[in-house]
Amino acid sequence: MSEQAEVTLTAIARIGGEAALHKLSDYKALPDREIRQQLVLMWQYFDARAFAAEVLAGMPLDDVTVQLTSSGQMTCLTGLRRPVPRIHVPGYLLEQPGLMDALAQASVVALDIGSASGVSRERSQTGRWTSTLRRLTVHACDRLTDVSGLAGGAIEELDLRRVSSRLDYGGLAEAPSRLTCPGHAVARRALPGGRRRCARRW
Secondary structure, eight states, X not given: OOHXXXXXXXXXXXXOHHHHHHHHGGGTTOSOHHHHHHHHHGGGGSOHHHHIIIIITTOOOTTSOEEXXXXXXXXXXXXXXXXXXXXXXXXXXXXXXXXXXXXXXXXXXXXXXXXOTTOOGGGGOSTTOOTTOOEEEEESOTTOOBXXXXXXXXXXXXXXXXXXXXXXXXXXXXXXXXXXXXXXXHXXXXXXXGOOOOOOOO
């Protein structure tokens, strides 16, 4: 994305309201992935439902990461009624009822969870993730203490960053043979045979 395009999109977003949404929708079908990614990042600054209807509806979403920052956006995600393969969720949204259902309906493949400090342990478990999920990245989730729920799932890659020292990796011993834990030596050693494999590009 050119610097001029970024400046233009930012200027339009600052206008706000229906006029801005209408102008932003002109960019949603462009082949430039970076422009569409920038559009998605602007969702948090507009009414969730209006932005989803005006901008996200009809936008190619297979190569961008949709960032959820509110329960309203979560509801709108379900309303899109089509796959949204890459999603970022801040840790505090794990407390929201219906999140897992929304992720399931979006057929999420790669999920990134931001800082989850303070999230209750029960909501931090991975056993309830949707069956379409293949890659799970967890950042600074200090309440995640058990990953045994991954054993019966379809996850292929688990990326743990700055997790709790209390995290029990024992459950990974029963994990699917396809599961990898790139960049995390302790988790890799917990896999059957201490498997090591290059991370897949999503």
